[in-house]
Amino acid sequence: MGSHAARAFRPLIVVAATVVALTVLAGCGASEPVPVATTGAGGEGRTVYPVTLENCGVSVTIDAAPERTVSLDQDSTEILLSLGLQDRMAGTASWTDPVLPSLADANAAVPRLADNAPTYEVLMGADPDFVTASFGRHFKDGGVVTRDRLTSTGIPSYLSPTDCDQGKSINGGTGARTTPLTVDVLYQEIRELATIFDVQSRGDALIADLQRRAAAATDGMDLTGRTVAFWFADTKTPYIGGGRGSAQLLASMTGMTNVFADRSEDWPAVSWESFAAAQPTVLVVGDLQRDRFPGDRLDDKMAFLTSDPLTRTIPAVQSGAIVALHGAELNPSIRFVDGLEKIRSWWDRQQGRG
Structure with a gap:
């Protein structure tokens, strides 16, 4: 050295x-x-x-x-x-x-x-x-x-x-x-x-x-009344976005209500029973280009959500209201604005504009 x-x-x-x-x-x-x-x-x-x-x-x-x-x-x-x-x-x-x-x-x-x-x-x-x-x-x-x-x-x-x-x-x-x-x-x-x-x-x-970019992404977007859960990783014990970190920042900037807003950890692990019981109408899921946890990648997450008897009952899964973000877009980073833009694109499609 x-x-x-x-x-x-x-x-x-x-x-x-x-x-x-x-x-x-x-x-x-x-x-x-x-x-x-x-x-x-x-x-x-x-x-x-x-x-x-x-x-x-x-x-x-x-x-x-x-x-x-x-x-x-x-x-x-x-x-x-x-x-x-x-x-x-x-x-x-x-x-x-x-x-x-x-x-x-x-x-x-x-x-x-x-x-x-x-x-x-x-x-x-x-x-x-x-x-x-x-x-x-x-x-x-x-x-x-x-x-x-x-x-x-x-x-x-x-x-x-x-x-x-x-x-x-x-x-x-x-x-x-x-x-x-x-x-x-x-x-x-x-x-x-x-x-x-x-x-x-x-x-x-x-x-x-x-x-x-953040102002343009959120201009006129109204997701008030939508409840959301942020799933970062792990199909065994999901790591979800708590109510004070970067996931909550995205929820607040888009007007959605985080169903795990009472958790003070950034990414606490919860049970699938509590996840399903929260009944989110929107899911934001991590599409991680790594293989650290089971279900890091989007395809694995989607296969799990649509095949598991419990997760199939989640309203967001039933309606297909699922937004995929990269891990860097879910972490506190300059990519938060890319996350906002992807949520905006999903919302525009919901409004028939995409």
């Missing part, structure tokens, strides 16, 4: 007297603003290093734009690629689906370290100077590497604020949210990464595009 002398990290310092605070939207899954602090007085819209931010209970200070980033999740990877940072990336991992077609060429230039989570040795073999993740499970004991261990080797890390609640990781520890996820927290992630890499104008453009 190469020298870390030039790595863009140093221990937490007391920020100098002149501080420019870039206020970002609702942080760490809660309502308090989280400042990104920079020293000095740079030009408008430019990062002045060192930059320090509070990231899910960890203070991170970066001395220069990272040059060898490893992203441990597809959601984080697609943000970085959308910001045009493929030349700053040393590796990716944990893929549920093919990369967005618009990012395929950029993604081809970045080594894939693993289809799922890499080992610590594989991660460090990529000689990273910055490590990002969408889910805290990678940063906990038994995961890829703890953030403390990265800090001790001079490598800063970043966890998506969509996986953070009250300063702690959800998927890496607490397992549940106290505050519902909002799209502003995803935009916060884009802004923070754009600041870290000094590409703020690209971040602003990406957010503006997502906002435009």
Whole structure:
């Protein structure tokens, strides 16, 4: 592994007297603003290093734009690629689906370290100077590497604020949210990464595009009165969307009522008996291009739903009101807008417009 002398990290310092605070939207899954602090007085819209931010209970200070980033999740990877940072990336991992077609060429230039989570040795073999993740499970004991261990080797890390609640990781520890996820927290992630890499104008453009597409997808769509269940994976014990995570975000933005809105976990496992008893009139199901759980793929899900004596009684199955989304569209990511657009296309067809 190469020298870390030039790595863009140093221990937490007391920020100098002149501080420019870039206020970002609702942080760490809660309502308090989280400042990104920079020293000095740079030009408008430019990062002045060192930059320090509070990231899910960890203070991170970066001395220069990272040059060898490893992203441990597809959601984080697609943000970085959308910001045009493929030349700053040393590796990716944990893929549920093919990369967005618009990012395929950029993604081809970045080594894939693993289809799922890499080992610590594989991660460090990529000689990273910055490590990002969408889910805290990678940063906990038994995961890829703890953030403390990265800090001790001079490598800063970043966890998506969509996986953070009250300063702690959800998927890496607490397992549940106290505050519902909002799209502003995803935009916060884009802004923070754009600041870290000094590409703020690209971040602003990406957010503006997502906002435009989300507004167009939901304009005039009225699914009020429809009840919905989100089935991510597993035919044995289904993982369904709870009432405070990314699935609920899609339900709220489309006007549907999540039948499992009382669950605070992002993707709790439930019984098929409780699933069928909830009687959803719409099913949003994950079409995952992987084989981690039974029924990851759409064809397997559909075969199960239409053949099992219990699931055949679900109103959404009987009426065929089923919307298939990729896993990345169900996770908190820039693909939420693709999910909205697919729900809109399904609704348009229901109205005889498709």
